[in-house]
Amino acid sequence: MAEKDWIARYFAPLASGQGAAGLRDDVAQLSIAGPVAITTDAMVEGVHFLSRDPIDTVARKLVRANVSDLLASGAEPAEALLTLGWPAARGEAEIAAFAAALGDELARWGAGLIGGDTVANPDRLFLSLTLTGRCLAGAPVRRAGAKPGDCVWLSGSVGGAARGWDGLHSAAGRAWQEGGKDAAAPAWVSAYRLPELPPLGIAGLVARCASAAMDVSDGLLIDARSLAAASGAGIHIALESVPFAGGAADEAEMLKLASWGDDYQVLFTAPEGQASEIAQLAKKEGVKLARIGKIVDGSGLALSLHDRKVNLPETLGFEHGRVGSPVTRP
């Protein structure tokens, strides 16, 4: 089937708004009036997801990786452009399932597809999504902007994706993926394949209250250090305050879960005086938030556990472009 037939059959039904022109043109028109945030996230088979991951969760995770960036900047998702590098080995049924999940997930966040490009990538599935968002503040909330004394807040929990990854690579997890009769799905597998984002309402909370923000897709520790560096300050995290998915038995487990990534939660900072307003907004919007630390004078990341200093682990998170990404871990 030719590209235009794929588009007409599977993607045009996802097109929303006049600016998309039914995906029949090479260009789209953005519909947002006012400040527009824009982000791009790519996912590659065998690098960011596993070949055997179901195609519908791959599509949803692609959307969520982008949505996560927008929520953390105080913006609501609006319009998407998809670059699809499709390998010949995946058939039409997979395209149909991919498109249906992509459209459903975009709609869940109030967004629609307005354009993109579909090409052949012979060896593996290559996905890239560009997503625009309405800035609820006058501009995107940035990583820079945190001030010494600000509290550090984290939505949801971290470590679920790491647990899911481990489960998929355990003997039981491999048996389950191969369709073993008696094999049960590993715990937390859905946290890896389909990370749960904070609700849309967090965008307004960030826009209203945050002095700095980012999503924590690469690992809490590396991302916290990035936020502090961008703000020209130091950051202190009290590990006992961090909500770990499934809890954490000891310091070693905490450090592992805090340096893995793929959790797609929002990390933000705000002056201490706003704590009660933040708690109220979080309750109203159904956002789970924890205060996990402080912005401090100086630079770099410091960790403690019940007031005892904790040494940083050698690896603070997933460093893109390096060998040793999550998917190539043993």
Add this chain to the structure above:
Amino acid sequence: MAEKDWIARYFAPLASGQGAAGLRDDVAQLSIAGPVAITTDAMVEGVHFLSRDPIDTVARKLVRANVSDLLASGAEPAEALLTLGWPAARGEAEIAAFAAALGDELARWGAGLIGGDTVANPDRLFLSLTLTGRCLAGAPVRRAGAKPGDCVWLSGSVGGAARGWDGLHSAAGRAWQEGGKDAAAPAWVSAYRLPELPPLGIAGLVARCASAAMDVSDGLLIDARSLAAASGAGIHIALESVPFAGGAADEAEMLKLASWGDDYQVLFTAPEGQASEIAQLAKKEGVKLARIGKIVDGSGLALSLHDRKVNLPETLGFEHGRVGSPVTRP
């Protein structure tokens, strides 16, 4: 080197404007006030370009493929997001050359880089660029909108890329690519590697005069048929009026050059009464234009050569997603 170091060293210098925030954040803010056009085009090694094509021409062609879409919609390029799927086999010197050429080419069209994502694609280079543009009319000029009686206009010439491709795949062209001492560069090779676009001024001309427009990247015949279909009309092209790169000796050569693609010219329609205004504007902006046909009642594409009907060739152009793309031609 980690992704953030690549970005800081090679891509941050290309970042323009406050909205890019020096490429240090996951999101950018668009700077355009007014109607925004947006387009995405991807290019894959071994599919859309050859592994041995110089990395600087690959970067420039990626930009031009996107610029071409905007110019044809009556929009001026503004801000770009790059998805770079980089294979381990290509080293840092190539990244540096790629980034320098990308930035230079964007700047040539008045655009800058504001964001993107850099990932590993183990097997081959995978490139996708999203480019925004300022709509010079109130909205993008579309493929739909041509009316029976409208004249059909084409910028520049078509067929240069086809000639360059043939040259690269001739015995002499292969010897030249392999660095043969006495081998001369095949004629037209730069038309394939680095297609010459019409000047920026064509965007204003299209915005002011065109009833319908598109770029002809897939081949003149297939794209002309697409424009007519989107407009709910037929299209007639007089082959003797089409400027072919290097001329065309006979009907067979005309049909080949008109159905190859990769030329990145602008095809548009306008009422006959605007012909003299169009000619004046074209002269002022340095745009080469030819009147190559008419929009007619009915549907489909009809060809003639000196008033004699010409049968359509079996293949009208490059159909994306099919085996038989230019690069896999014998």
